[in-house]
Amino acid sequence: MTHLLGQLKRWRFTEQLVRLAWGGARWGAVVGAVLAAACLTDWAADRYLGSETWRQFLKDTWVFAPAPAPAAEDRWFTEHLRLHYGFRAPAAAVIDDSPKWLRVAMTGGQAALALVLAYYLLVRPWRRTPSVDELAGAAEEAIPEFGHRLVTALQLNRPTARTQGMSQSLIADVTREAGELSARHNLLKLVDYRRLALAALVAGPVLGGWAAYALAKPALAAVLLKRQLLLSVEIPRTIHLQNVSQDVWPTGAEVEIRYKVTGDYPRPWFTERLRAEHGFALAPPADGFSGRLRVEPDGQPEESYDLVYDKEVEGEPGAAYFVAKLPASSLDFSFTARLDNGRTRAPGRVRFEPPPQLSADSDALTAEQWLPKFLGTQPNGAPYVRKSDGGVRGEVTDALPQSQILVEAKFNKPVQKARLIPIVRDGVREKDYPDGPADFHAPRDTGADRKSAVWLFPTTEKTIGYRIELTDDRGFVNSVPIRRNVRMLDDRPPVVTFLPESDRHPDPTDFGGQGDPKVYEWGDRIPLAQGGRVMVIYNTRSEQGIGRANIAYRVIPRGVAPDAYPKEVQDIQHPRQDPENKVFNRLPLKPITADLTKVGKFVPDLGLFEKSWAGLSEPDRDRVNIEFYLWPSPAPDAVPGGLEAGGRYNFEIDGLTKKIPDSTGSFVNAKLEVGDTVELFVEVFDKNPTPGRAPGYTKEARRKIVVTPEDARIATQMRNVEYDRLQNKLRELAADQGNVFKEPKKELPKQ
Structure with a gap:
């Protein structure tokens, strides 16, 4: 009996193993096929999601089409949050590989499928394996010799069998016969082993496929399996992209996105050779070494650009730069790139920042002129400052040579470098002055916050303006030129004017200093008698100050023809043509220093101080000279x-001589005679110390013909009579005009 039970139990265990093999083969085939499909889906999603074709497909669908970009009104709230609270909404997710939800769904689905199939293909068939009694019955059907002895022997020999009333010897005989029959037969031959072949046929292709793929690409197979376990690993690629782009650009600038590419990308050696050796570049082929860059500006629809080969990375064999040039913009944006099977794992970000420029303050750029030192200094030793109307805009008008321009500027952000370059005229062109670096290019003072600077630079006769160049901490330079004009004052000689001859008293409290000043004016008609004097009253002005003055004079002899003189003498008709004093003589005028508290105010139209004639007789008054008086500053x-x-x-x-040519061609000095003409100019130099400065002259000469004393007396009397008549006529006209506006007297009626 023991042998019979042993054979039946081994048969049942073998049946269980066969069922397990058959169910396991089907379970493995289905799970392996589904795993392969999931891995393929994961790889395909990682490879193709985000491609232009896929994104265009989504755009063409109604369900997955991206939402339109928000309008300006829609963006107002988010812009308000960003500007006032620094809040920025996160950028839209960029689906450029397998989404997390897809990987989780595939892994969860596979786990659920594996559990369900394990129950139906492994657990339930194991549990439904036939019992020993059922196997004994199957053996009796397969081997007729057993008859009903196997089942009967098994049932009658159980401890729970009800054998009361039955013959024990009969039971023993049945058991003995069943044991003898089972000893002659191997019951394991009744097992159906064909299911093992079917199991191998079902599971073989799937297992073989996985084995072949693991041998061919072990790294990729391992990564795909790890990703099905939701491990954070990246699918290996033959091309790798590294974003090396500048992340901050100046507002309004053209942006260049640059990637360093390594791996098995197509080497454009032919195109590179053409460009390097012949300067000729071919357009990148569509299936060669070009990719796509996707740009998503904040609040705007996405855009795509070509990512093209640029050049090899110096010092890194096998690496190259691929670039995409974007048009000028001011909106921050995110970007991703794809090049064949390579793509970026995380989106890049470009942020725009305003370049350095003048601030928006009304006094962002101011300028003032420090007058040259030859004009003197303030009482505290500081130079005089002159501000023009354009100074609030940084411009300077009527600048003097050898002066300095003080420029103060405020910026919209801290700057690392600020330079001021004066601009001068060079013929019809302009150039920087000086050509090389100079001390005044750098600020003389910079604000603690580096948002302001002060420059001081000298002017020249050719200065026409200046410009300011700014560089911030990021290396951005001012895109809008900061240039202002400097208009130099016309370099003219001093203006010199003859004033009318006058015998008016300079003291307005004196009887001779009262009344209409024109009564005392002679113009230039005071006659010049022998031994007399020429009254010279003059006024001069120059923005470059008055330095010194001369009287340039000459005597024109009566009765001598001009062609009697040599040609070089004939050509000299003005002192500016005679710097060597060949014709004209020069009498320096001595500067006068006066205490105004003692001599009174200076009377410009008389060239005297108020007290210059105090206590003097009329003859002595003609000998008072105030040769050269510089007017003090009003402030x-x-x-x-x-x-x-x-x-x-x-x-x-008296004492003047004249030069008369003789027959030998030389000159003879002779005394001044009646009929000779004395010609005078006032010559004035400014304070500019530059050598060779041209002086200024009175517009016309003052010429006096020498007359006899009697003729001079008669001319004076005639002038006095003429002026008396003029005064009487003026009084009459004034009276007539006054009567016009008076009401006529009314006559009383006669009684």
Whole structure:
């Protein structure tokens, strides 16, 4: 009996193994096929999601089409949050590989499928394996010799069998016969082993496929399996992209996105050779070494650009730069790139920042002129400052040579470098001055926050302006030129004017200093008698100050023809043509220093001080000379003195000589005679110390013909009579005009 039970139990265990093999083969085939499909889906999603074709497909669908970009009104709230609270909404997710939800769904689905199939293909068939009694019955059907002895022997020999009333010897005989029969037969031959072949046929292709793929690409197979376990690993690629782009760009600039590419990308050696050796570049082929860059500006629809080969990375064999050039913009954006099977794992980000520029303040750029030192300094030793109307905009007008321009600028952000470059005229062109670096290019003072600077630079006769160049901490330069004009004052000689000859008293409280000043004016008609004087009253002004003055004079002899003189003498008709004093003589006028508290105010139209004639007789008054008086500053703390000057000089003609040509071609000096003409100019130099400065002259000469004393007396009397008549006529006209506006007297009625 023991042998019979042993054979039946081994048969049942073998049946269980066969069932397990058959169910396991089907379970493995289905799970392996599904796993392969999931891995393929994961790889395909990683490879193709985000491609232009896929994204265009989504756009063409109604369900997956991206939402339109928000309008300006829709973006107002988010812009308000960003500007006032620094809140920025996260950028839209970029699906460029397998989404997490897809991987989780596939892994969860496979786990559920594996559990369900394990129950139906493994657990349930194991549990439904036939019992020993059922196997004994199957053996009796397969081997007729057993008859009903196997089942009967098994049932009668169980401890729970009800054998009361049955013959024990009969039971023993049945058991003995069943044991003898089972000893002669191997019951394991009744097992159906064909299911093992079917199991191998079902599971073989799937297992073989996985084995072949694991041998061919072990790294990729391992990564795909790990990703099905939801491990964070990246699918290996033959091309790798590294974003090396600049992340911050100046607002309004063209952006260049740059990637360093390594791996098995197609080497454009032929195109590179053409460009390097012949300067000829071919367009990148569609299936070669070009990719796509996807750009998503904030609040705007996405855009795509070509990512093209640029050049090899120096010092890194096998690496190359691929670039995409984007048009000028001011909207921040995110971007991703694809090149064959390579793509970026995380989106890049470009942010725009305003370049350095002047601030929006009204006084962002101001300029003032420090007058040259030859004009003097303020009482505290500081130079005089002159501000023009354009100074609030940084411009300077009427600038003097050898002056300095102080420029103050405020910026919209901290700057790392600020330079000021003066601009000068070079013929019809302009150039920077000087050509090389100079101390005044750098600021003389910079604000602690690096948002302001002060420059001081000198002017020249050719200065026409200046510009400011700014560089911030990121290396951005000012895109909008910061340029201002400097208009130099016309370099003119001092203006010199002859004032009318006058015998008016300079003291307005004196009887001779009252009344209409024109009564005392002679113009230039005071006659010049022998041994007399020429009254010279002059006024001069120059923005470059008045330095010194001369009287340039000559005598024109009566009765001598001009062609009697040599040609070089004939050509000299003005002092500016005679710097060597060949024809004209020069009498320096001595500067006068006066205490105004003692001599009174200066009277410009008389060239005298108010007290210059105090206590003097009329003959002595003609000998008072105020040769050269520089007018003091009306405001010593703001305006330099000496910009105007004037004086009065009684030019003595006694002792003057004239040059008369003789027959030998030389000159003979002779005394001044009646009929000769004395010609005078006032010559004035400014304070500019530059050598060779041209002086200024009175517009016309003052010419006096020498007459006899009697003729001079008669001319004076005639002038007095003429002026008396003029005064009487003026009084009559004034009276007539006054009567016009008076009401006529009414006559009383006669009684």
